[in-house]
Amino acid sequence: MISKPTLLLDETKCKANxxxxxxxxxxxxxxLRPHFKTHQSLEVGRWFKDxxxxxxxxxxxxxxxxxxxxxxxxxxAFPVNILEIxxxxxxxxxxxxxxxxxxxxxxxxxxxxxxxxxxxxxxxNIGNNRAGLLHFDTEGIDALLEASKNSDKVHFIxxxxxxxxTYKCRSKADIIAVHEEAKKKLISLKNQYKASYPNIIASYxxxxxxxxxxxxxxxxxxxxGNFVFYDMVQVQIGSCDxxxxxxxxxxxxxxxxxxxxxxxxxxxxxxxxKDRMIDDTFGTIYGNVAQKSDNGWNELIxxxxxxxxxxxxxxxxxxxxxxxxxxxxxxxxxxPVHSCxxxxxxxxxxxxxxxxISMLTY
Amino acid sequence: MISKPTLLLDETKCKANxxxxxxxxxxxxxxLRPHFKTHQSLEVGRWFKDxxxxxxxxxxxxxxxxxxxxxxxxxxAFPVNILEIxxxxxxxxxxxxxxxxxxxxxxxxxxxxxxxxxxxxxxxNIGNNRAGLLHFDTEGIDALLEASKNSDKVHFIxxxxxxxxTYKCRSKADIIAVHEEAKKKLISLKNQYKASYPNIIASYxxxxxxxxxxxxxxxxxxxxGNFVFYDMVQVQIGSCDxxxxxxxxxxxxxxxxxxxxxxxxxxxxxxxxKDRMIDDTFGTIYGNVAQKSDNGWNELIxxxxxxxxxxxxxxxxxxxxxxxxxxxxxxxxxxPVHSCxxxxxxxxxxxxxxxxISMLTY
Numbered sequence: 001m002i003s004k005p006t007l008l009l010d011e012t013k014c015k016a017n018x019x020x021x022x023x024x025x026x027x028x029x030x031x032l033r034p035h036f037k038t039h040q041s042l043e044v045g046r047w048f049k050d051x052x053x054x055x056x057x058x059x060x061x062x063x064x065x066x067x068x069x070x071x072x073x074x075x076x077a078f079p080v081n082i083l084e085i086x087x088x089x090x091x092x093x094x095x096x097x098x099x100x101x102x103x104x105x106x107x108x109x110x111x112x113x114x115x116x117x118x119x120x121x122x123x124x125n126i127g128n129n130r131a132g133l134l135h136f137d138t139e140g141i142d143a144l145l146e147a148s149k150n151s152d153k154v155h156f157i158x159x160x161x162x163x164x165x166t167y168k169c170r171s172k173a174d175i176i177a178v179h180e181e182a183k184k185k186l187i188s189l190k191n192q193y194k195a196s197y198p199n200i201i202a203s204y205x206x207x208x209x210x211x212x213x214x215x216x217x218x219x220x221x222x223x224x225g226n227f228v229f230y231d232m233v234q235v236q237i238g239s240c241d242x243x244x245x246x247x248x249x250x251x252x253x254x255x256x257x258x259x260x261x262x263x264x265x266x267x268x269x270x271x272x273x274k275d276r277m278i279d280d281t282f283g284t285i286y287g288n289v290a291q292k293s294d295n296g297w298n299e300l301i302x303x304x305x306x307x308x309x310x311x312x313x314x315x316x317x318x319x320x321x322x323x324x325x326x327x328x329x330x331x332x333x334x335x336p337v338h339s340c341x342x343x344x345x346x347x348x349x350x351x352x353x354x355x356x357i358s359m360l361t362y
Numbered sequence: 363m364i365s366k367p368t369l370l371l372d373e374t375k376c377k378a379n380x381x382x383x384x385x386x387x388x389x390x391x392x393x394l395r396p397h398f399k400t401h402q403s404l405e406v407g408r409w410f411k412d413x414x415x416x417x418x419x420x421x422x423x424x425x426x427x428x429x430x431x432x433x434x435x436x437x438x439a440f441p442v443n444i445l446e447i448x449x450x451x452x453x454x455x456x457x458x459x460x461x462x463x464x465x466x467x468x469x470x471x472x473x474x475x476x477x478x479x480x481x482x483x484x485x486x487n488i489g490n491n492r493a494g495l496l497h498f499d500t501e502g503i504d505a506l507l508e509a510s511k512n513s514d515k516v517h518f519i520x521x522x523x524x525x526x527x528t529y530k531c532r533s534k535a536d537i538i539a540v541h542e543e544a545k546k547k548l549i550s551l552k553n554q555y556k557a558s559y560p561n562i563i564a565s566y567x568x569x570x571x572x573x574x575x576x577x578x579x580x581x582x583x584x585x586x587g588n589f590v591f592y593d594m595v596q597v598q599i600g601s602c603d604x605x606x607x608x609x610x611x612x613x614x615x616x617x618x619x620x621x622x623x624x625x626x627x628x629x630x631x632x633x634x635x636k637d638r639m640i641d642d643t644f645g646t647i648y649g650n651v652a653q654k655s656d657n658g659w660n661e662l663i664x665x666x667x668x669x670x671x672x673x674x675x676x677x678x679x680x681x682x683x684x685x686x687x688x689x690x691x692x693x694x695x696x697x698p699v700h701s702c703x704x705x706x707x708x709x710x711x712x713x714x715x716x717x718x719i720s721m722l723t724y
Contacts (some may be wrong), residue, residue, distance in 0.1 A: 313440065
């Protein structure tokens with residue numbers, strides 16, 4: 001019995017998600033370099049080793065340092081932060097470190113400050129409009145390649161893009177259309193520069209496309225992350241079903257409000273995060289409530305969702321006829337809107353048989 | 363020089379905020395029982411002792427346990443979570459512990475499981491619609507009071523409400539109107555039950571009303587929290603000016619995108635939180651950028667704001683003519699939308715003279 005908000009991890013579902021993605025990678029003949037920013041756990045990482053994975057992606061040098069204990073080929077999928085040069089040098093002395101370059105300033109800095117060689121991808125904006133050079137900016141690309149030529153510290157290995165615009169999709173067909181458009185941008189760059197750099201790769205990935213698309217020709221590696229747990233946003237996008245979601249926040253019930261058809265839970269923004277989604281029926285919601293089962297959880301409870309959260313409070317809307325099933329001193333299970341953010345906040349997992357799984361703590 | 367996202371704390375501004383609120387409490391003849399959920403730091407707590415504060419509010423039993431090291435009168439302003447009875451008993455053995463009751467189940471449980479007496483407030487919903495009994499639910503109040511009569515473990519001390527609906531205000535006049543309406547509900551309950559319980563108090567508070575209202579007659583204690591740092595939401599509400607904001611997230615610049623007039627920073631949802639606000643001009647934003655000064659920061663840089671965040675990325679919109687002032691390898695300062703959430707995520711502060719101030723870590 002838990003006493004505080006606790007992030008439950010269904011090991012069986014999680015391992016099935018890992019196997020699912022590993023099989024897809026094999027089928028499409030791409031390397032799976034999974035993004036570990038979602039789970040941030042050495043132990044969960046070992047489940048990927050069991051599935052044959054040997055290379056990983058992270059989103060910070062802190063994460064890279066944590067995972068360097070057990071992994072020796074790490075891509076930091078974030079525009080390189082030269083202020084952390086000491087950490088970069090430390091990592092580069094231990095593992096094959098791959099960084100993202102999108103700025104000449106960063107590249108020049110690395111050339112003069114690196115003590116050990118690193119590989120770099122050029123980060124390309126393939127439609128997500130967050131980071132990277134625009135996909136048609138060959139002038140920018142040429143400048144970076146030219147600057148890297150006279151250095152034995154930085155080694156160009158390919159183009160990397162993240163089709164995060166799939167997060168706006170609402171069906172498998174949508175995802176596939178976005179995927180086709182986005183991957184083309186990356187592949188055409190690879191083809192364009194292959195004559196001069198025959199070994200370069202196209203590194204691509206986001207959970208929606210990697211979960212549902214069927215054509216990865218021209219792509220060499222994929223870097224999905226969220227699929228390890230999935231979440232309600234991924235269900236809404238069309239990447240997965242509710243039955244694939246591998247984490248749930250167990251929350252104590254601290255109040256019942258029959259007049260408002262609401263249940264107050266201990267479980268708020270410092271547990272679930274303030275990430276939200278727009279439900280077609282209920283508007284902004286912060287999570288859905290799942291049916292408890294003997295071991296874990298089953299499907300969603302209809303029309304039952306977190307309508308508001310503050311620092312530690314959550315307010316759950318419950319159909320009038322269901323209210324009798326909730327009691328102060330019991331708990332309920334929230335499937336998170338965004339599992340990456342919830343995991344980052346909770347800092348550990350509890351498996352369904354009660355074992356604690358640790359994560360990176362900062 | 364910082365190398366990673368770092369939460370800067372301007373000690374002078376913070377102490378001025380504390381003094382400001384302590385003086386208001388004295389002026390209005392109310393006890394200041396500040397909410398420590400915002401800063402979550404023993405060291406910052408000591409600055410309140412210097413201002414004469416002797417009683418505090420927290421929002422979890424974890425926080426109560428942390429602060430019990432240096433404080434001996436603690437209100438946990440959250441509907442009591444009976445699943446944490448062991449922590450409650452431990453705390454009640456050490457300090458004057460005040461809990462919130464809104465459920466008969468909780469009260470009956472406490473009566474039979476407490477080993478040491480605790481005080482309780484009845485939590486009243488005075489318009490925020492999160493937790494508590496509705497303010498006209500005297501039947502519910504009577505039932506709780508009746509149930510508490512035959513116990514020497516639970517001692518009724520008054521009514522507690524949080525006028526969180528002030529967060530929807532957009533001017534001082536709005537705040538005052540909401541405050542007048544909300545406080546009446548609490549005071550009328552106190553007056554109604556005073557004959558039977560002559561020593562009960564009305565405990566009230568939220569940063570907007572406590573920052574700007576001028577009439578607290580009938581209120582006995584106030585529990586604002588956010589004012590210790592303030593933030594951009596409080597500026598929008600009308601609680602404070604930008605110059606009162608005492609924390610800023612210093613973020614490395616990792617990319618410059620002249621074609622989009624954007625700067626990419628290392629600073630995302632795991633640093634600032636995913637809390638957002640609707641700016642009148644720019645729509646949804648995740649923070650504003652402040653001008654660096656020799657020591658700390660000055661006013662906002664016009665039209666410069668965080669337009670998007672993901673796990674570690676922030677994308678900052680910058681006016682075209684200003685773009686030249688930003689360089690990869692430099693840093694910029696983000697004033698957070700919601701400082702409570704940012705502090706909770708960052709887990710420590712750096713003062714402007716480089717000293718680290720620790721916080722509760724879970």
